Amino acid sequence: MQFPVQARLKDGTPVVITQATEADVPAFQALYGLIVQEGWSYPHQRPLTREETYAYWFEGKTTIGAFLDETEANTELLGGFYLKPNWPGRARFVANAGFMVAPHWRRKGLGWLLGALMLRHARDMGYRGVIFNLVFSQNHIARALWEKLGFVTVGVIPQAIVNDDGTCQDAIMMYRSLIADPGCP
Numbered sequence: 768m769q770f771p772v773q774a775r776l777k778d779g780t781p782v783v784i785t786q787a788t789e790a791d792v793p794a795f796q797a798l799y800g801l802i803v804q805e806g807w808s809y810p811h812q813r814p815l816t817r818e819e820t821y822a823y824w825f826e827g828k829t830t831i832g833a834f835l836d837e838t839e840a841n842t843e844l845l846g847g848f849y850l851k852p853n854w855p856g857r858a859r860f861v862a863n864a865g866f867m868v869a870p871h872w873r874r875k876g877l878g879w880l881l882g883a884l885m886l887r888h889a890r891d892m893g894y895r896g897v898i899f900n901l902v903f904s905q906n907h908i909a910r911a912l913w914e915k916l917g918f919v920t921v922g923v924i925p926q927a928i929v930n931d932d933g934t935c936q937d938a939i940m941m942y943r944s945l946i947a948d949p950g951c952p
């Protein structure tokens with residue numbers, strides 16, 4: 768799987784999906800700030816600083832950004848994901864990933880495209896599967912997307928998330944194998 772990848776969203780918008788660099792940290796910080804404010808998909812309760820954004824989205828990870836493909840410089844970040852080993856050492860072949868798409872760019876197929884590219888990239892990197900540790904049970908949008916990409920629920924952490932209004936919701940763990948034959952290499 769070679770980045771950059773050029774593609775078009777459902778409405779014809781041209782996008783380039785490419786490896787993000789440290790120069791993109793402010794754009795990830797701004798977008799993740801919006802996601803945190805929405806409050807229904809990630810655990811953070813306040814927007815992250817630049818350093819925290821680097822630690823959460825970049826450090827020790829493959830970080831991919833989707834940009835509007837209109838200019839030479841990749842100016843507008845439409846979405847992105849990170850990919851990293853979920854556990855160290857002997858269990859490092861199971862990956863974990865995090866995704867976000869900017870509110871105004873949703874429902875155009877970008878989430879699905881990023882998810883499909885992540886799976887292909889993870890397989891090429893030698894991962895044997897991908898686990899999502901903390902899908903909010905009330906995040907029906909993400910759950911539908913992950914199911915569409917072949918993830919199944921492997922666990923439920925009851926009432927793991929306390930919503931801002933004091934109500935609770937479960938955390939769902941979802942898994943997608945990347946190997947046809949579950950035997951060991």
Ligand SMILES: CC(C)(COP(=O)(O)OP(=O)(O)OC[C@H]1O[C@@H](n2cnc3c(N)ncnc32)[C@H](O)[C@@H]1OP(=O)(O)O)[C@@H](O)C(=O)NCCC(=O)NCCS
Nearest residue numbers: 808866867868873874875876877878879902908909911912
């Ligand atoms: C989840 C998210 C990445 C989806 O991005 P997106 O670009 O809107 O997704 P797509 O347009 O590719 O939609 C793919 C599928 O997701 C589901 N989906 C997307 N938006 C939906 C909505 N508003 N209602 C119901 N299902 C929806 C559908 O199954 C859809 O397939 P369809 O278009 O054939 O119906 C985006 O909503 C987001 O960034 N949410 C906040 C962060 C988040 O939830 N991250 C994942 C945490 S586990």
